Amino acid sequence: MTTEFDLGALLAERGAERYELHTKYLNPQLPRMLHTIGFDKVYERAEGAHFFDADGNDYLDMLAGFGVMGLGRHHPVVRRALHDVLDADLADLTRFDCQPLPGLLAERLLTHSPHLDRVFFGNSGTEAVETALKFARYATGRPRILYCEHAFHGLTTGALSVNGETGFRDGFAPLLPDTAVPLGDLDALARELGKGDVAALIVEPIQGKGVHEAPPGYLRAAQELLHRHKALLIADEVQTGLGRTGDFYAYQREDGVEPDLVCVAKALSGGYVPVGATLGRDWIFKKVYSSMDRVLVHSASFGANAQAMAAGLAVLSVMENEQIVAGVRATGELLKSRLTALIDEYELLADVRGRGLMIGIEFGRPSSLKLRSRWTMLQAARKGLFAQMVVVPLLQRHRILTQVSGDHLEVIKLIPPLVLDEADVDRFLGAFTAVMDDAHSGGGLMWDFGRTLIKQAVANR
Known part of the structure; x- marks a missing residue:
């Protein structure tokens, strides 16, 4: 007698084991890395440019599965x-x-x-x-x-x-x-x-x-x-x-x-x-x-x-x-122009570049002595740690998923779904300025996390 395969039942029964299964049978460094930076979330469903966890919390996707989700999820x-x-x-x-x-x-x-x-x-x-x-x-x-x-x-x-x-x-x-x-x-x-x-x-x-x-x-x-x-x-x-x-x-x-x-x-x-x-x-x-x-x-x-x-x-x-290309031009220009306007406000923000909805945000050496000493400490441990310090609170505190744009780079890359709208842009800008304000205050949880990243970087040498 054969039993019909029931995917929903399988996920209900074993879905909570996702990180353990990956650790045991797939790339063991992925769950380790996600746990280290606090990215070990459990997303239950997705729609358009947003994820949702089991509690119904809404996460804004600025990564689009490395660009795969051009039209967002489940169009x-x-x-x-x-x-x-x-x-x-x-x-x-x-x-x-x-x-x-x-x-x-x-x-x-x-x-x-x-x-x-x-x-x-x-x-x-x-x-x-x-x-x-x-x-x-x-x-x-x-x-x-x-x-x-x-x-x-x-x-x-x-x-x-x-x-x-x-x-x-x-x-x-x-x-x-x-x-x-x-x-x-x-x-x-x-x-x-x-x-x-x-x-x-x-x-x-x-x-x-x-x-x-x-x-x-x-x-x-x-x-x-x-x-x-x-x-x-x-x-x-x-x-x-x-x-x-x-x-x-x-x-x-x-x-x-x-x-x-x-x-x-x-x-x-x-x-x-x-x-x-x-x-x-x-x-x-x-x-x-x-x-x-x-x-x-x-x-x-x-x-x-x-x-x-x-x-x-x-x-x-x-x-x-849906005139996606024209929409990307308009939304991309809005996002880039508003980010570019922040360069004069934040000494850690060095450059904003790209076209459409492919935008790079680069961080650089600050001018003030207090921030410069902390920046130098991060760079000595491993280049790219400050960008990671921005990515983590964007997710942890503001439920926005982003990525560092490559190993040893102080650049965050934004490649959101092409259906991103003005409300999403407002949400990202509000979160990003909050994280930048925290970084420029010279204290707080962000720099505490920086010390954790330094220890991790030194341990992996």
Whole structure:
């Protein structure tokens, strides 16, 4: 006799064990880290840009699952599309037919980059990058990929080869032949291209780590250099794409930029089903898939599955119907301008940068002696501790989830759901100014927590 699987009953029975289960069977450092900084919350449900705990407390999400939740959580249109595709009982993933949904999503996606012609669907941003690297090497017949210092393009071996941080790369060599160039340095790019073995440059128009934007004119000038040397431009829009920066793609802010390959993922999923897409020029795809013998030379077992395609189509429909990109421009400008106005008020606040709803808040060395001595103490223990001191009270006292924008960085990155509204902006600003007031008072719980972080940092050396 078989018993029907009851997910609700399982969660009711075992859900309270979540942290113990993770400690025992998954990455043991995650629950340890969450406990150390007081992030070991228990969230029961979510809607839009908000989480709720078992007591009904409302938490504002300024992280969007690292950018995955572009439309927030459980958007009704995306949710309905997934129910519909499950109810349709499609003959999905036979691998030897041509289902309509991948073609329809590719067609819809390509309308936003009319200079591109074809799409490969995988399952993540990393897979989208891996696809672009493989296609660029095959299309050009060259081995080497250029990337920008401090870049992040994923953690599988190929994507790791174009990752600009040694902390991610250490111990995983040998990787692909690669070379890092400074973001915005055209002379360094020209020197590498002159060696004649470069397949492509991969670049984030706005780097996720630290939120650093390519200088004005750089992408177009880089594109011209690359094409002169018969190399390709790959735009990694995994985090910046689908409206995040106030344009559908971040590269579109600069006239004349037409990347040869574009990597998309995260928000295309609707937050439900993993999906990645690599968009490219017709000649590149035709060179890779040059004959029937090569029809499966690059493929993915779960790529273009019906649920992922339905989610992507629903996301693009919502973006158009609800004018998401225009909303991001307006809300992003409001948030950034109000944060920028605080720079003159708080000596610990050094910079506010970014576009749309991708904003970096950087902290820096204060001028007053009292705060400077405390800042120096934190920096001596571990760079990035002050930013963590801001992130923790935002959650603990104000129920706002944020993140430090990379290891050893004094930068908080805001990448909230694109449906953030003016009330959410007001709430974040009120909480942020309260935390800054506490930090600048020179005492209180914030600096007490700083001492705890220092002890932890020293212990981990």
